Amino acid sequence: MSGQLTIAMPKGRIFNEAADLLRRAGFDLPPEFDDSRKLIIDVEEEKFRFILAKPMDVATYVEHGVADLGIAGKDVLLEEERDVYELLDLKISGCYLAVAGLPDTKMNDVAPKIATKYPNIAAAYFREQGEQVEIIKLNGSIELAPLIGLADRIVDIVSTGRTLKENGLVEYETITTVTSRLIVNPVSYRIKDERISELIKRLNDVI
Ligand code: PRP
Numbered sequence: 001m002s003g004q005l006t007i008a009m010p011k012g013r014i015f016n017e018a019a020d021l022l023r024r025a026g027f028d029l030p031p032e033f034d035d036s037r038k039l040i041i042d043v044e045e046e047k048f049r050f051i052l053a054k055p056m057d058v059a060t061y062v063e064h065g066v067a068d069l070g071i072a073g074k075d076v077l078l079e080e081e082r083d084v085y086e087l088l089d090l091k092i093s094g095c096y097l098a099v100a101g102l103p104d105t106k107m108n109d110v111a112p113k114i115a116t117k118y119p120n121i122a123a124a125y126f127r128e129q130g131e132q133v134e135i136i137k138l139n140g141s142i143e144l145a146p147l148i149g150l151a152d153r154i155v156d157i158v159s160t161g162r163t164l165k166e167n168g169l170v171e172y173e174t175i176t177t178v179t180s181r182l183i184v185n186p187v188s189y190r191i192k193d194e195r196i197s198e199l200i201k202r203l204n205d206v207i
Contacts, residue, residue: 006049009053009071010055010073011053012055013093025202025206029046040052051067058070059077062082062183063082063185068188069188069196070084071183075118077183079120080120083186087182088204088207089181092180094179098157100158100169100171101170101172105152112131113136114136115145115153117137117139117156118156125175136151157178
């Protein structure tokens with residue numbers, strides 16, 4: 001398809017909000033878009049190809065140029081520092097990164113342990129605070145770590161706050177707010193600028 005744009009979409013909780021935003025911007029996405037198991041979906045009328053990736057991988061596809069554009073959380077962009085341009089704050093999937101732990105507990109004086117899916121963000125944050133910590137990388141269910149004595153604190157996403165509350169944890173500090181961003185491959189941005197500008201304009205109108 002000539003003039004086709006390939007867009008990497010994050011599977012999971014951001015997906016529906018992102019699809020809704022594209023529809024509000026006037027793009028005609030088929031119903032199969034929402035509950036298909038397909039990983040590549042062509043929408044020929046719009047000259048879009050969507051690839052459905054793990055949220056943490058979206059920027060990787062865009063950096064390597066196999067997707068022109070992607071929708072990625074600011075958390076992932078801060079963690080990975082990929083060679084992509086951030087074009088738009090889509091203002092969806094709002095949440096924030098926080099330091100949390102068991103209530104009324106002090107961090108160990110010597111190399112406190114911090115469990116997180118975001119080792120780079122956590123390391124940079126504690127370095128800025130002048131605290132020496134040991135980072136323990138986990139892939140999910142981060143809130144388990146302080147409950148079973150793996151870590152003194154966690155650095156994780158807080159959305160509704162329900163996971164912290166239901167596990168008896170409290171927030172100690174907010175690190176940064178997080179929303180989803182439209183990102184682009186630098187080469188695609190140069191050679192497909194007309195279509196990309198049109199997409200940005202239509203999204204801007206509904207953000
Ligand atoms: C995320 C995050 C928290 C939770 C926060 O995990 O890591 O655990 O959501 O949401 P809440 O404030 O609304 O409770 P996710 O559900 O993506 O799963 P994971 O534990 O496998 O990372």
